[in-house]
Amino acid sequence: MEQHLLVFKEVAETNNITLSAKNLHMSQSSISLQIQSLENEYGVRFFDRTNKGVTLTKEGEIFYARIRSILDILTSLKEEMSVRAKDQKRLNQRRLIYLGATLTIGEYILPNIMAYLSKTYPDVDFKVKISNTESIAQDVSEKKMHIALIGGTAPQHKDLKVENFWNDELVVVIPHFHPWASKNSITLAELPNERLVTREEGSGTRKVMEMALKERGFDLNQLNVIMELESIQAIKQVVSAGLGISIISSLTVSSECDRKIFKTLKIQDALVYRPFSILTNTQTTQTKDEHVLINLLHDHELLSDILRKNYNDLEKHASEVRLTHPAVSNRKGQIHGQEQWQ
Structure with missing residues (x-):
């Protein structure tokens, strides 16, 4: 017509x-x-x-x-x-990295990593599932995602490959006006003297804290736990109001420490670390984009630099990387073409 x-x-x-x-x-x-x-x-x-x-x-x-x-x-x-x-x-030509992460990693590590990669490789998109370790590991074992980042002990599964990429330190977090603010560390014996705000039973952070204290012969019943919360952000709000102290990841309070809202203290006789690990499936081949992410996570110097920067700093840093390294070095891997999910 x-x-x-x-x-x-x-x-x-x-x-x-x-x-x-x-x-x-x-x-x-x-x-x-x-x-x-x-x-x-x-x-x-x-x-x-x-x-x-x-x-x-x-x-x-x-x-x-x-x-x-x-x-x-x-x-x-x-x-x-x-x-x-x-x-x-x-x-359709944009590439997708689909990955999972547990709460602390998903909220406090991935945003900076994704901001850095998005600025360095603007054709790469991310789809992230934030959940508990069991759910994330199940998705990797079933090949619903190629990469997961978890904190603490990884589940045992014949098809799961576990690679440590970071040791996260759990520290005592206090408000900057707390009487302990002049200290850099405390002893285990001092912990029962303060009201403690913790993550809920079953959380990875709570498990690592309790396991570390038990290994040093500390009786968990001595802890004066006044509140159990399912959110790191909620814990930070309670601590900043002076209602108690907490033992959580140092990564989650780094910006508040810079702004003199919190002070972090080490436990002298019980330094508490937990591994952050990369989960992949041994039966799955990662795409080139996914290898870029894995290479970045294994580059401790670069990762430390990324985690210390805010978003605007990351944009500037990523631009400098593109200018000085137009052909991406082996340190960061390369991104080419469109890859198919296995």
Whole structure:
């Protein structure tokens, strides 16, 4: 139908079938047949034919005015769809890293890593699931994701490969106005003297803390636990209000320490560390993009630098990396092409 309308418009504007045929690279008979087909379809004559050419009838003038609008709309629609098709093609060319993370890593490590990688490799997108260790490990074992980052002890599974990439220190966190603020460390014997705010039973942070204290012969019943919370952010709010102290990851309070909201203390006779690990499936091949992430996690110097920076610093740092290392070094891996999920 659109072809018929284009033919009609051309003939209406040239008033000459021969010239229209030349302009449209069609035969005169084909032009005449398409005009006749339109006239038969609408039951009216659109042109008066003479030896000098053709002219629009009254009905033809009405039809011409309408089809000009219709063709303008179709042209505009084609342009819009063309733009959308190009955008979709560009989106389809973007690569995806789908990974899982436990709470502390997902909230306090991954944001900086993703900000850095997004600025360094702008064609890479992330889809992140933040959940408990068991759920994340199950997804990796079932090949629903290729990489997971967990804190604490990794589940035992024949197809899971576990690689340590960071040792996270658990520290005593106090408000900056606390009487202990002049200290850099405390002893285990001092812990029962303070009200303690902890993560809920079953959390990785809570398990690591209790295991470390037990290994040093400390009786957990001596702890004056006044509150158990399921959120690190909630614990920080309670501690900043002076309602108690906590033992949580040093990473989660680094910015508050910089702003003199919190002070962190070590436990002299019970330094508490927990491993942060990369989980992958031994039966799954990682994409090149995923290898970039894994290489970054194993580069302790680079990772430390990334975790110390805020978002604006990361953007500047990533730009410097692109300028000084246009061909990405082995240290960071490379990203090429589109990879398929296994």
